Amino acid sequence: MEEFDVVVIGGGPAGGQTSRTLAKKGLKVALVEKYKSFALNNFSSAGMTLEPLEEFDIPESCVGAYWSDLEIQCTKKAYLWKGDSVKGVVLNFQKLKEFLANETKKFGGKVFMGHRYESKNNVEDGVIVTLSTSSKESIKIKTKLLVDATGPLRKVMYDADEQQPEMVLGSGTEYEIEVSQEIYDNYKDKLLFFPRS
Ligand SMILES: Cc1cc2nc3c(=O)[nH]c(=O)nc-3n(C[C@H](O)[C@H](O)[C@H](O)COP(=O)(O)OP(=O)(O)OC[C@H]3O[C@@H](n4cnc5c(N)ncnc54)[C@H](O)[C@@H]3O)c2cc1C
16 A cells, blocks of 8 residues: 555645645655546636735745736725736636646655546554545545545545534636637736626
């Protein structure tokens, strides 16, 4: 059975950054993601300010777009703050996740794409983790530390039949629409919000 210092379940931004950081520190890390490719759970929206790029050492290759203005469109009113310089970015989530997984590999970690976390079994000197593939193959790996980075699913922290504490959940809908060059030029520098009243 393959053994690791840390196994991180979930290749989202939290899991990818965790495995990247720990691999860089020299720990034997595995990153496990249920999708075979990050293109399969890509959504483009990851608007944020500029500071996290530097704080988390994220390269420009992960940036989808830059924004300088902030606009809030309400039913009856619109508010616009015009920035005189770039204030933030919208990350390309697929590129970000690929980058973090590649960095994990670059620093000696292993990435299990297309592997779903199924269960854990605590043993005296660690945890045995069972993963499955889409072809229903099952593999077991062993780790000293198991990290739940499955986002709001919290698949590792709570067993399927276990009651989870209530959490405030938000949901979002994302549309990718094709627009004319004129409309694109009008909105390309803006981070635009349509709050629901
Ligand atoms: C439509 C939408 C728009 C958003 N827009 C913004 C925005 O503009 N700015 C912003 O800051 N935030 C935004 N967010 C929120 C942001 O996406 C989340 O805060 C962020 O993705 C959380 O990262 P995470 O790594 O904790 O979890 P996630 O991104 O949820 O990653 C969890 C990963 O775990 C994997 N996984 C789950 N179960 C298993 C399993 N059993 N085995 C293996 N892998 C598993 C999933 O496939 C996924 O890759 C948006 C969210 C949505 C849905």
